[in-house]
Amino acid sequence: MLAMEYRGPKRVRAIQKPMPEIKHPQDAIVRVLRTCICGSDLHLYNGNVPDTRVGSTFGHEFIGEVVEVGSEVTKVKTGDRVIVPFNIACGECHFCRQGMFGNCHESNTEATAVGAIFGYSHTAGGFDGGQAEYARVPYANVGPTIIPADMDLDDAVLLTDVVPTGYQAAEMAGIQTGDTVVVFGAGPIGIMAARCAWLFGAGRVIIIDQEDYRLEFARNYSYCEAYNFREMNDPVVFIKKITDWMGADCVIDAVGAEAAGNTMQTVTGRKLLLQAGSATALHWAINSVKKGGVVSIVGVYGPTDNLIPIGNVLNKGLTIRANQASVKRLLPRLIDHVQNGIINPKGLITHRLPLEEVADGYRMFSAKLDNNIKTVLLPPTANQ
């Protein structure tokens, strides 16, 4: 089968690989119908996630048609079309039973701090991902969710990660009616977080990025104010000024480890890997939220350390909430929102490429070329 393959920092290709096999009685094999490239894939692509092995296939955002099931699979059958949450979760462990499907304890042998994620290095369990014609889906009784008959496949594929992550970013921010919410990052995740902030009753939503085309997109898609931090002397002072010198009630970090905007952070975090990524956006988030406010982190950082002003977290009495999105927990509510026209996921898709052009897709998303927001990859067998 054709699959994406990692060859080293900023080097990927599409090649022929062996078909995936059932390895556990609760496994299923799916034929991939749609798969996306995500901001999280950029951390892998840049070679910044420890234990990213050459030869791995990435891709944690995919939907597919079930073509084979293991002997203990009862909830899906051959021919079903399913949304596959990006987290691999058993549904039975201490954490899954608290709804923490992003923190399952029975799917990742390599790291206890990280739940398992499809195609996301051995630090996230060593599973191949869905940027391929076929993929192995463990715990098929738990994660895979049938795509409603009338749902567009482009909407469905964004329910595997972008919609739940954006929604959970807003949820974890603990937004109260009328709150001012600042979102750092106008990628798919930040744009979705800004859109969802309104569902929790926000009174004002502000998004910050450095790409004008993305800010313009966010203004229209998320109905929010949008500002370019390249035009500010100091983003923190800017936010203080426009919030009556108090700071925002809630701030969301939807940037993570590839953040720009501070040379020292960029050099130590992204070039020398002395930190687990550049923590510029998180630094700004902590310093621009009001006292007693909430910082919600969905931007991803590596497993070592980061330079952040923890003293200010203490002195300002902040609450920090963060997690990988618990996709399965949120899916029923979010499928409703999509079907009721409240959220329009496919509106984020700007590019569609055949899987053969995966290298171009990564470069385009990474370098923010051709006004790219979200790319869908189509495997050759997707249209059978």
Add this chain to the structure above:
Amino acid sequence: MENKTIDPKQIKGWGIDADPKNDPTYPMRDRMNVGEDPDNKHRPTQQPTHQVEKLRSIERPNISAVYGTTVPPQGLSGMIRRLAFKYSENRYRHWLPLIVADRVSVVEGILDDLVHGHVPNIYAEKGYPVEWKHNRTAFIAKMATIGLVTAGVIAILSSGKSEKKSKKKDYLSRY
């Protein structure tokens, strides 16, 4: 490009999920102590172990019930990874060797390609064709800088070599 003010209540779905009682919210909301959970030792069916060599975090006692089987450790990078896994996730001795192993495996990957008679098309793998298409000026500038820096480094290194040589000569000629 201008910011317009909007009446939030006009936005479709505004406040639909607002819930003043939802605080603290996820992930603490349904928090359960291990002690309160009679099933905290429960485990799903175990995937047969030894399907591949699996490196295990020493912060857990067992192989997870399900595990990934892609790209088991091999070669020099594999040896480094095995060493890294002697230390917990709490230690740099775990993470730094893994990053080193990742870089070593890039070289192993190129050698492996060559052994299999495949010369990797690094220009295409890096997606440069699409930079050329959409970002030509910046791309040319970047390539020129890389070229200049490389040439500069080579020049400095080689001049250093000849300097050392000539010094040695001087040193010898004094005797």
